[in-house]
Amino acid sequence: MHCGDQLSALIPEGDTRERLVCRECGFVHYLNPRPVAGTIPERDDGRLLLVRRSIEPRAGTWVFPGGYMDVDETAEEAAIRETLEEACLAVADLSLLGVYTRPGPGVVVVVFEARAVGEAQAGDETSEVGWFRPEEVPWPELAFDTTMWALRDWARRRGFEPPLE
Numbered sequence: 001m002h003c004g005d006q007l008s009a010l011i012p013e014g015d016t017r018e019r020l021v022c023r024e025c026g027f028v029h030y031l032n033p034r035p036v037a038g039t040i041p042e043r044d045d046g047r048l049l050l051v052r053r054s055i056e057p058r059a060g061t062w063v064f065p066g067g068y069m070d071v072d073e074t075a076e077e078a079a080i081r082e083t084l085e086e087a088c089l090a091v092a093d094l095s096l097l098g099v100y101t102r103p104g105p106g107v108v109v110v111v112f113e114a115r116a117v118g119e120a121q122a123g124d125e126t127s128e129v130g131w132f133r134p135e136e137v138p139w140p141e142l143a144f145d146t147t148m149w150a151l152r153d154w155a156r157r158r159g160f161e162p163p164l165e
């Protein structure tokens with residue numbers, strides 16, 4: 001990928017994991033996960049916001065607003081931007097809820113609790129918005145494992161024990 005020679009799978013000196021390495025020039029091709037940032041916005045009445053996805057993967061399922069970070073923004077800025085894009089909603093008072101990893105696809109999701117400011121409506125990549133009390137969350141219709149893990153933590157912090165399946 002650097003000098004044009006073939007890469008070989010081997011453990012570089014001083015490393016502990018197998019990498020794709022060029023024996024010719026020493027280039028190491030690291031495969032790193034991609035960070036995603038999102039918010040779980042909460043209204044004054046204690047309801048949280050979810051959006052229904054209108055695009056693949058997992059079109060039709062519910063998720064909190066979030067997406068891939070850009071290189072020139074912080075996790076907080078990315079989470080606020082994605083919430084505006086997907087739910088047309090401004091959020092404030094961000095506080096870290098948790099970090100959730102899907103090792104297979106190589107995704108690290110940074111999730112913030114946030115205070116909703118104003119009204120929400122469907123935006124880019126979404127067909128619908130909904131406000132849910134912890135016991136009303138559509139658990140069987142959530143988009144990803146990370147969605148479920150974060151919402152479970154959110155609900156438990158509010159004294160609601162979410163279903164395990």
Ligand SMILES: [Zn+2]
Nearest residue numbers: 003022024025
């Ligand atoms: Zn090379």
